[in-house]
Amino acid sequence: MSIVVTGATGHLGRHVVEQLLEKVPAEGITAVVRDKAKAAHLAERGVKLAVADYNAPETFDGLFAAGDKVLLISGSEVDKDRPAQHQVVIDAAKAAGVALLAYTSAPGALSAALADDHRATEKALLASGLPYSLLRNGWYHENYTENLAPVLQHNAVVAAAGEGRVSSAARADYAAATVAVLTGEGHENTTYELGGDEAWSFVEYAAELSRQTGKEIGYSPVPAETLIGILTGAGLPEPFAAVLAGVDTSIAKGELVVSSGDLSRLAGRPTTPLSEAIAAALKD
16 A cells, blocks of 8 residues: 655645655655656655656556555646546546545635636546545645745735635645645545635735835735736736636635634644745745
8 A cells, every 4th residue: 555646746745745754654655756857856765656647648557556545636737628637547546446535626615717627626536436535725825925026026915806815824734734634544535625724815915025024015906807917918828817817806705715724633733824934935
């Protein structure tokens, strides 16, 4: 039996594998990657590597074994047919008879277009009859803290989120909850709504940036159409810009406030405050 992590060298997958290594022997972990070279550091630590690609179904043939616990990290190629990509993993997991398939989904309340692929994948996973755990991850601190350059350049936080609030958390927090599900018992056929302990507004976000940088940084709310124009002007493809603006619209409606407490409960600790994530980003 192995714990198998797809997308193991991605933003979230890296954290999951690192935290798994603190809990289970390296030989009990299989990292599924597209580029073996990027995972050489994991192989050196004893983690088993498997090379596979969501876009090449044959690469998943025989990859899983009966009794494996599998983490399906959602594909990052939003321009591709992600439900079809995920179906490849679901089909391979079903053929092998895995003990659990955990999937990184989106909050149940999220109505933005970004959630459509996740809802389709959830439906396929439930239809498969596999023991499942839906990890409905909220927004990540890093979605903001990794993109501070334009904010600091213009001394403005620009979003189409109105007065909405966000229950974001650090990727490491979501990874901790994921590891608890993969290494624990009794998580079959569960759905977890995951988000940070404290929801924040963009006014508060701008105020915290001001406090930590010593600059006067304000929040500039704009209509979704304006945000799309700003993002495409900065070089983002229009479809992706529209997806991000759609998320902001959902934030304005309160759809990214998660009050279940599932994340800190599974992680066994409070979630990382946004202020800590900002401080870490400003040091880099």
